[in-house]
Amino acid sequence: MLRKPASVLLGFGLSVFVSAQFPGADSPDAKVRKGYDAITISDAKKILSFLAGPECEGRGTGQPGFQKAADFVAKQFKSAGLKPLGDNGTYFQNVPFYRNAVEIKSLTDDEGKSLSTDGFALQSIGDVDLKGEVVLIRTSDPKATLSDEALAAVKGKIVILDPPKEKNSLRSQLFTSDATAIFTLTDEKPTSSTRVAQRKTSTGPVFGAVTGSISRAVAASYSRSLKTALDAEKSSIPVITETKFSLNLVAKGVSEEVPVPNVVGMLEGSDPKLKNEIIGIGGHLDHLGKTGDVIYYGADDDGSGSTAVLEIVKAFKANKVKPRRSIIFMTFYGEEMGLLGSAHLANNPPVPLDQWVAELQMDMVGRDSYGVQNGDRNRVDVEAENKDTIRLVGSKRISTELDQIINQVNRYVGFKFKYDAEDVYTRSDHYNFASKGIPIAFLFDGFTPDYHQPSDTVDKINFLKLTNAAKLYYLTAFEIADREEPIKRDVQSGK
Template sequence: MKSRFIRPAVAAFFLLLPLLPAQYAGSSPVDEARKQGFDDIDEQACKGWLEVLAGPAMEGRGTGTKGYLKAAKWIAARLKAFGLEPAGEQGSYFQWVRLVRFLPNQQASKLSVGGWSRKGGDGVVFESCEGKAEGEAVLIRGRGRDLSLQDPESLRGKVVILSVPLRDYFRSPLRKQIREAAPAAILRIVARAAQRRGMGRYQLASAVQMGAKLEDGPARKLLKKLGLPAKLAAHPKNAGLEVHPSKKSVRLTVKAKKEEIKSPNVLARLEGSDPELRDEVVICGAHLDHLGKRGTTIYPGADDDGSGSTALLALARAMKTNAKRPRRSIVFLWVCGEEMGLYGSKWYVENPLFPIAKTVCELQMDMVGRNEEKGNERPEDNIQTIHLVGSKKLSMDLHQLVLEENHHVGFEFEYDEEDVWNRSDHYNFAEKGIPIIFLFSGFHPDYHRPTDTVDKINFTKIANTARLMYLVAWRAANRIERIRHDGELSK
């Protein structure tokens, strides 16, 4: 991928970043109980840490790679040097996440209804999975971004056949409903079922989904065998959702080559000071992974999410440095697999090292090191801005706490990026009913490109993100009253 040139005005702006003040203008002093840790957050330290994390030795920190493991060990070494307690498995700083991927043998795999069967190839491609699955078939046809089932639980154990445009499927509630219903398999009707040449993408070992892609011809034949009109294979022209159950069963038999790896989440804890409250935790999080290497090209991920990982490191050191500890414990969590599909955080909430019921809130930092640059917005117009995402969905109490603590930092909050609500690791915590906040400084032209490099980072913004999250975490952990939960998750 070709490098992108920075406009001269933008380049000049980045040269001025070290001259920017620490806290933004108009911010108020911090109380003595938290001032020692607050003052410990240092932009130069952040710069040094990020230069390591986004440096060539880490090779883009791709989950499952040597570069990612090197980054995880480097973070763990910093935590040990800070004097923070390991919070991983078996007294370590690591929680190991199991990932698998498959290369299906298409000709040895088949799709069957009664005595009729179809092997892989020529319009049928089996997904990255292995094993056997069988269940009654249900055809779901739809179009539109608001597709939602009235009774998604009825899909449990069924073979779901989808005739829905891919864009609508991924953007509507339908995908989540189907996934949570745990169907036996998912068959997607697509315009072209391309066969992957190499191994499929990694998945959580605990959540491998049986499935296949079918082109129109094989899909029509399958529907006929199921007693359904063949014309229903076509995506509907009008918006809406249709459900067509069949009493006949579909069987999938998939044979594949399997590859399994483990990749660590990194965790440390600062124990709370109150014997009655220290078993409750406030989790502060970021994702350590990025895109790794593609060929010989390294994707350094300085902003995504080297910036959040760096801010979390600064926050962790500040908490340990501060003489007065909060009543509850603080957990610092760097997850793997975010770029693959929020895998590290999904694994954590399914295998929590601290009980979900004892988790007060989760505070997420993802891409907090740049000034938003999109459309007609220039980076120099967004020096103090940051997006506060999802803070009103589960706890207005937590939202208000963030607003109050921001008086000490001075961010200008924006609320126009709610579309990224489900695109970082806080989402898996919110799905468990845990109040969250998500700080995100916005998109820019270097997003997911090899040009996401350290020289373009606003270290004042990283440090101020760490300062704000330090204050919010300390106060949420120190209150006698636990953060109030507003009830059902607001979508």
């Protein structure tokens, strides 16, 4: 097919650029055109606005928002007619996780009077039974430290720390003391910690000092002496007040089992023999979730990759021409906890791994990178230079043919590939397939200062890039799945 003259495309200006491909890209041929055209910016926006919106609360593994996102993905898989590859005829390949938390049973003063636990929260998770005199430590100076003498004096005491507004070193210094508990005052109402893990971490007594937070107003309500001390002007030199007031706290670690799923579905190949061979397409559905009241939306990481997976599902559905090999679509749990979901799937594959031809991973495919890359001050990206770039990671390690195919189909998309991010090769789900010798390619946009921050939000996504990532992998997957011979491997392991 002839390449469209660039001048014609550019002549249409911004509207063409926004609605379809990067400038200069060719139109794909009829066999894949329907699927390619089914991937749209408006649809991707709808999907990502849900996955990285308030309802899914940052999709923390084991948190309710993750399950909402997983239900959404499963529904999309179903409406595309994918074959469920999870447990008991569902799309969910579940594993048990535990939601570990702490319940405050009683909080009383030395006379046995109940104190409000409404603005009282524990960060320690486990069994707590403590009683002690309260010592208040206050300072307005973020650099203030305590003398050895002062540290020794808090042994066996319950410390309430009224810290400076800025981050300070006093709290960590207090951890070196033998204080029984360290409760930090907050202006907002604190919430007790909940931790999701693969095992129960809530049983048994808390090791070391019990930590927590108390809202300033609630602490002032506990005793007259505490209130008086809190009302006084703060000084830069730390002031230690013996409040002559005691607290008695009983709390219990609790653990609830929650199933957490990989979502897995398959488009069966059209060839009776070749359909036993698999091309995997994956992204991780989880992000950092909600901590207290803060939501880590994870629009780029990896709402973008999950959205692109769903766009590719739609593309295959829209095209009546099915490729000869089968495609398995996967959205993983627990990537942010150490690639857990993909490790589970690679160790418990719904189709034996020796039948897998390739795994195509997308993790962060919607941003124009800028700033320092992966902590390396010699690699500083400029946003304006990265509108149409994307990093191709690991694509030459196991099968150079895979890399060549991606570059060939890219003529219909128009990405400028960068090959400068092999330092993140082990940092996403594809690695669990690569280390077992399956050829992989990892699409990754690079870093911005929003990486792993609550500010990784939908409004910052370049949807042209996101949808083009989906188009690129749609075309790649179709090509690998439909060609006569499976792609060749140059090495046996990508470790």
